[in-house]
Amino acid sequence: MSLTAEAPALDMAGAEAFAENVGGVLNSGAVAVMLSIGHRLGLFDVLAALPPSTSAAIAERAELSERYVREWLAVMVMGGIVTYNPAAKTYDLPAEHAACLTREAPLGNLAVYAQAIALIGQMQERLLACFETGEGLAYGDYPCFHQFMAEDSGQTVVPQLFDVVLPLVEGIAERMEIGIDVLDAGCGRGLALIEMAKRFPNSRFTGYDLCADAIEFANETARKAGLANVRFEQRDLTGYGEKSRFDFITTFDAVHDQKDPQALIGGLRGALKPGGVYLMQDIGGSAKLENNHDFPMAGFLYAISCAHCTTVSLGQGGLGLGTMWGWETAKGMLEAAGFRSVERLVLPHDPMNVWFVARV
Numbered sequence: 374m375s376l377t378a379e380a381p382a383l384d385m386a387g388a389e390a391f392a393e394n395v396g397g398v399l400n401s402g403a404v405a406v407m408l409s410i411g412h413r414l415g416l417f418d419v420l421a422a423l424p425p426s427t428s429a430a431i432a433e434r435a436e437l438s439e440r441y442v443r444e445w446l447a448v449m450v451m452g453g454i455v456t457y458n459p460a461a462k463t464y465d466l467p468a469e470h471a472a473c474l475t476r477e478a479p480l481g482n483l484a485v486y487a488q489a490i491a492l493i494g495q496m497q498e499r500l501l502a503c504f505e506t507g508e509g510l511a512y513g514d515y516p517c518f519h520q521f522m523a524e525d526s527g528q529t530v531v532p533q534l535f536d537v538v539l540p541l542v543e544g545i546a547e548r549m550e551i552g553i554d555v556l557d558a559g560c561g562r563g564l565a566l567i568e569m570a571k572r573f574p575n576s577r578f579t580g581y582d583l584c585a586d587a588i589e590f591a592n593e594t595a596r597k598a599g600l601a602n603v604r605f606e607q608r609d610l611t612g613y614g615e616k617s618r619f620d621f622i623t624t625f626d627a628v629h630d631q632k633d634p635q636a637l638i639g640g641l642r643g644a645l646k647p648g649g650v651y652l653m654q655d656i657g658g659s660a661k662l663e664n665n666h667d668f669p670m671a672g673f674l675y676a677i678s679c680a681h682c683t684t685v686s687l688g689q690g691g692l693g694l695g696t697m698w699g700w701e702t703a704k705g706m707l708e709a710a711g712f713r714s715v716e717r718l719v720l721p722h723d724p725m726n727v728w729f730v731a732r733v
């Protein structure tokens with residue numbers, strides 16, 4: 374009788390099928406990084422504007438090196454994104470594909486999010502050290518983060534701001550018409566606040582953000598737009614404690630990666646005047662891993678969390694709740710902060726996010 378347990382026989386067919394899946398993951402990951410490069414260089418916009426064209430014509434229109442463009446096009450053809458006519462040696466981006474890959478994309482530009490995958494790759498060496506030490510990183514360690522975020526909210530929040538987002542808060546547009554004080558906390562480059570300031574000249578708008586470069590960009594944009602009713606201030610919201618200053622407070626995807634989200638929500642509650650409203654947009658996944666299998670782009674979101682959101686919170690000495698902290702956690706924190714009512718909403722155009730309307 375043998376005392377050592379025998380290893381179960383390897384299911385070779387299952388192992389080979391799994392290896393094929395991993396091959397698919399590697400292929401998709403490589404194509405995704407090239408989507409990011411195509412987006413940054415404006416190549417999808419060029420392709421969408423041209424009829425089927427040679428690599429030379431595409432490179433000329435994009436003012437780029439033909440050799441690199443041709444190799445990039447090969448990736449796009451293998452990835453099923455661009456079609457290739459070998460007889461004419463021409464490449465084409467079908468309109469149905471351009472519909473989610475260009476700056477004018479009617480379905481929203483998914484190539485924007487490919488930049489996050491490229492960014493994770495860029496951060497690999499720093500992240501390896503974080504895994505070993507348990508320490509975090511600062512926002513400033515991530516190149517182009519605020520540009521990426523502004524492109525993200527520029528298509529998920531700003532275009533829907535007046536028709537979909539603000540109507541979530543009954544009566545708020547009317548109050549902003551008359552004139553109220555509005556804060557956007559963790560405003561980044563401040564695009565949403567600038568649009569509100571343009572639309573409601575009788576109201577006063579304030580944006581706070583930790584990062585000087587984002588605030589500089591926001592102030593410059595407001596100056597160029599000739600707006601006198603909006604101001605942006607670099608401010609660390611850790612321990613935020615202004616009292617009864619604002620009628621309406623928004624956060625767009627800016628709570629989960631804070632040092633102490635509960636303390637921030639409590640601070641925002643205290644900064645609202647009587648009758649004030651807080652509108653929070655954040656990532657809408659569940660706090661339970663097992664509930665997120667069908668959540669849109671859950672693997673992508675956990676990857677962003679591991680590489681950025683958890684990391685920057687830990688970098689501030691914070692809790693590191695992560696991108697997928699869960700709508701349950703957010704709701705519980707809003708209730709614990711003492712809001713009179715907390716309403717949870719999901720918008721059809723934006724299934725990745727959850728919206729809360731919390732009233733004082």
Ligand SMILES: C[S@@+](CC[C@H](N)C(=O)[O-])C[C@H]1O[C@@H](n2cnc3c(N)ncnc32)[C@H](O)[C@@H]1O
Binds near residue numbers: 512560587609611689
């Ligand atoms: C995911 S970004 C969202 C930015 C912006 N609301 C948008 O939608 O584009 C989170 C923002 O929170 C800011 N932030 C993080 N920790 C902060 C802190 N302690 N104080 C102030 N802002 C902070 C970051 O600088 C960043 O701009």
